[in-house]
Amino acid sequence: MMTFPNLHVASAALALTIALAGAASAEHLPEPHGPVILTVEGAIARTNGEGRARLDLQMLRDIGETTITTDTIWTAGTSEFTGVALDDLLEYLGAEGEEIDARAINDYAVTVPVADAVEGGPILAYAMDGKTMSRRDKGPLWLIYPYASSSTYRTEVIYARSIWQLDRMTVRD
Template sequence: MLTHIAKTTLSLALALVLTVPVSAKDIPAPTGVPILTISGEIETTNDGDALVLDADTFAALGTVSIETSTIWTEGVNTFEGVSLKTLVDLVGAESGKLLASAINDYTVEIPVSDAVENGPIIAYRSNGEGMSVRDKGPLWIIYPYDQSADYRTEVIYSRSIWQLDRIEFVR
């Protein structure tokens, strides 16, 4: 049984670990429920040939936010998540495409070249709240639609997959 001081110390240590972005060599196997499985031609793995992330490990990759309107929501919303560029860099993908798949097996193809600074994110929060499956979660690829007309095209909208649970990198 942990004492109050031990619990507080453990909580503080965990909070510190989860607020510092992890590097490719530091990604542990998930201890919680996996929310994203990444496979294919990747350099970083933690579960056989795949990189499996639970919610805490995913958030520890580094959170960014986008304020944008979408064609699926009302008004401007704030989305928080991991930059697609961060994820692509983490797994060592320099070219090719990623096949992003949803819980219902719907899959979209996204070129690795979409993963740019201040570009799309894999959102796990909308307006400060976690996203349920009913609300397009737990993960949704969001582009900064209001940033440029280039992000407001049918092609980009088709890449904005929600209920994302796996990504496969192919060359």
């Protein structure tokens, strides 16, 4: 029987290359330095532990800030909401799914279609009129749609998706 000593070395090198390539493609997020205000799990590519992304306020700001000026059915007058655009957050996390199960601190839950995450669409607001939202003020996060921009955002379905005190999301197929 013929042996090929270099074949074993080549096989080991190939296996190591494949393993390293897989490790390199799994993108890891940095650890949060402040209090975690949002945890996202499910069909996402970027995580920082146990298959989920834990994000603090600064991490959300670093994804990119978006501002929406709109009225709401829950607040008086027009307000300026600042947060991360839902489409930017999902892209940043490498989310691939059809629906988002969004949950609030009090376990109120809604399902948001990933199709809602469009440019100029909803944001996860963490500030209203320049002030970081506390739990008493619908924080830490409030899914705000640009209600004033279009009648499509002024429906009972959209209002029902506008979850406040948001702190968890699961992206599902």
